Amino acid sequence: MFDIQQMVRKCILKRKEYIPGKPIEEVEREYGIPHIIKLDSNENPLGASPLAIEAMIREIKERSHLYPESLCYDLSRKLAVKFGLQSESIFIDNGADGVITMIGLTFLNPEDEVIFAEISFPAYDNIVAKMGAKSVKIPMRRDFTIDIDAMIKAIHQNTKLIFLCNPNNPTGLMTSKNEFEQLIAQTPENVLIISDEAYFEFADHEDYPDTLQYLKNHKNLIILRSFSKIMGLAGLRVGYAMAAPEIVKAMLKAREPFPVNRIAQAGALAALDDDAFIDKTKCLNQEGLHYFYDAFDAMGLTCYKSHTNFIMVDVGMDADFVFEELLKKGIIVRPLKAQGIKNGLRITIGLMEQNHRVIQALKEIFKGNIQNGKDK
Ligand SMILES: Cc1ncc(COP(=O)(O)O)c(C=O)c1O
Incomplete structure (x- = not known):
């Protein structure tokens, strides 16, 4: 039946x-x-960035009939150079949303717990629920900032991931460098911290953490970014993670073969120069x-x-x-x-x-x- x-x-x-x-x-x-x-x-x-539009039109005309490069070769190399990383540390997917889904698919088992702020980007709760894992939502402080102390206290043996949206959506508020350092110092290595920085280009406050500097010594850090916001390419769906090559390699196994189309790759590549x-x-x-x-x-x-x-x-x-x-x-x-x-x-x-x-x-x-x- x-x-x-x-x-x-x-x-x-x-x-x-x-x-x-x-x-x-x-x-x-x-x-x-x-x-x-x-x-x-x-x-x-x-x-959208005018340079991106030009590049996309060229790509549509010349190569729409061809599958895209699966690993977004040019784009991942360009991002790697821009941020001083190896291209093995770059993972690109169908928007930052796509990257969040791949993080869930790669790491979450039903018994796992995932910590994030109660008022934050809804995709975290969604992926946790879809994987049958458990969301641990940390109440906000009275001023709507994220309570990092409470996040740290919530970590225990079933914790697998911590999502820190910084700056946070929907509040627009940021977690400071000091607090980020506290979080990373007190999180065990087998718990992944995802610093979701979809808006990082807008965050030019001196206390905003430069998380890239922690990647070398913290293999459990994933930095998440997007081409949807400052680059104006939300309709194209390109987002990326920067993380230890071991993390990227594991996530590549969960990924679809061609998650970022050719036009999007060309547009994102050109937007980086604009x-x-x-x-x-x-x-x-x-x-x-x-x-x-x-x-x-x-x-x-x-x-x-x-x-x-x-x-x-x-x-x-x-x-x-x-x-x-x-x-x-x-x-x-x-x-x-x-x-x-x-x-x-x-x-x-x-x-x-x-x-x-x-x-x-x-x-x-x-x-x-x-x-x-x-x-x-
Ligand atoms: C904090 C945050 N993370 C991730 C995303 C998803 O971005 P993308 O459009 O790259 O999937 C958004 C989109 O609004 C966002 O606000």
Whole structure:
């Protein structure tokens, strides 16, 4: 008898489907509004690196009919040179998401425990659940930073992995060099620390840890990065890990044969050379962040110092309500209620005119709400 409930692995049956940010097309259809702005997935508002676009067009024309190089030879060599590593220390996959999945497939058995912050990137919990392992979620400190002491205390004999999202998504806050050093010093060698640095290019604070320097003496460290954020290549899906060659070799056995397509490899390779685009993105991001700090301050709203290209703000009322009202005005952001922050919104820093539109829309929503007698 065909009974899907009996056939599917129990840990998959229990999962809820992942709900990604709303696509522009869906909001246009639902609300009938043109000129939607999408500030919910921390993409680059400037688009993709122009050098990457040129390289991709060339690749499409000349080599679309050929399988890509499985090991992303040129890209892994270029990353290795850039970061002073051997190319055997580079593992590239279908987005940082793909790398996280491969970490799970390679290392997690059902009895294993995985430690990460309670409010952090959802992919950690997802992969742990899919592998039938156990998530150990560490409550945040009152200021929403990650409680490294509590993480260290949570390590015991079944711990296999620790995910540290730094800077953290969705808070935008960072773990300092001192705290990172504490974590790495007190984590046994048979427990892997994954430092997820999808936003590291935006984090130029002097206390932000340069984790590369620990790779040589800590074989249990995996550094995770992405081409989706500052490089503007989210649609292409390229992410990478830097780790000891033994780790990379093990993960290569779990990997699909061609996880990174040819166009994506060509685009990522060219994007690495586009310093002008990277600088322009950083400048725009800083300008946008400061605009939001000032605007939220003037509105009496609490926001958090961000080391990323997004900002978390406490809107002082149910974030799902504000999210819906913003949607009606053609603005997509991310409500954080599902992650346990009832009044929290995460807003990607956009182009300046988009940022102005967000603040204008929020003012209208709050004004309307007060006029309707709702509690702000
Ligand atoms: C902290 C963090 N890690 C990993 C990812 C996944 O990045 P990618 O697009 O490379 O899969 C994201 C994407 O938003 C992220 O915020």
